[in-house]
Amino acid sequence: MADVAYFTKEGLENLKQELQELKTTGRSRISNAIAEARDKGDLSENAEYDAAKEAQGLHEAKISQMQEVLANARLLDESKIDASKVLALSIVKIKNVKSGATMTYQLVAETEADMKSGKISVASPIAKGLLGKKVGEIAEITVPAGTMEFEVLEVTR
Template identity: 75%
Template sequence: MADVTYYTKEGIDKLKEELHHLKTEGRANIAKAIAEARDKGDLSENAEYDAAKEAQGLHETKIAKLEGTLASARLIDESKMDNSKVLALSKVMIKNVKNGATMTYQLVSETEADLKSGKISVKSPIAKGLLGKSVGDKAQIEVPAGKMEFEILEISR
């Protein structure tokens, strides 16, 4: 069985929307490409037909994978979460102790992670170092550039 992954409502909705698109428009486009290739004659020597069939197989694999992801997805009820500690879906304001720079991240599942919008994976080194900590705690985190120390300034949802 796949690992359970926790998502925001927005993240689950995005997965469902992508799956719907793949099952409707995506399948229709591939069926159209197969039909066009089939109309070009002898299938035994038709590279276009072979490519379209291969694309269909890859497309169905992607649909199956997405269905598996949704089957193991769980929505977190943020109203029941403890704001005194850093948990999955927490928004955390941290300060780099060395240079004083502050940043805010939300800890999300790997598939929702998007650094540009301030969402980092709970499996990233920074998130792992912050999980379970409280406001005022300092965390020494091993990142590719070496050890960094962060102080937790604020935790919210």
């Protein structure tokens, strides 16, 4: 059974649009590539045809994977979420206890993660270590470089 993924309304809409794009334009583009390769003659020695068929298989696998994610997607109602502790969709300001550096992240679904905009996946080591923490608590998080301590400074929605 697949894992349940929690999404914001915007993230869920983006996922639906991407899936629709793959099903329509993407399939059409691959179908045209296969037809062009087929027109070039003998299929037993046609590398373009083989490449197009392989691309079709990968494309269909991606569509199948996205459909599974959508089937297990849950939309979070932010008004019903406890804002006193770190949960999915929380915006959390943390301080590295050792260096004193502060960072602000929003914990989002894996498909919505974007480090440039400060959105990290709830499945990441930092997010997992922060889940359930309240303001003032210290989270000890094991990362590839070792163990780090972060103090939760602020939790908002």
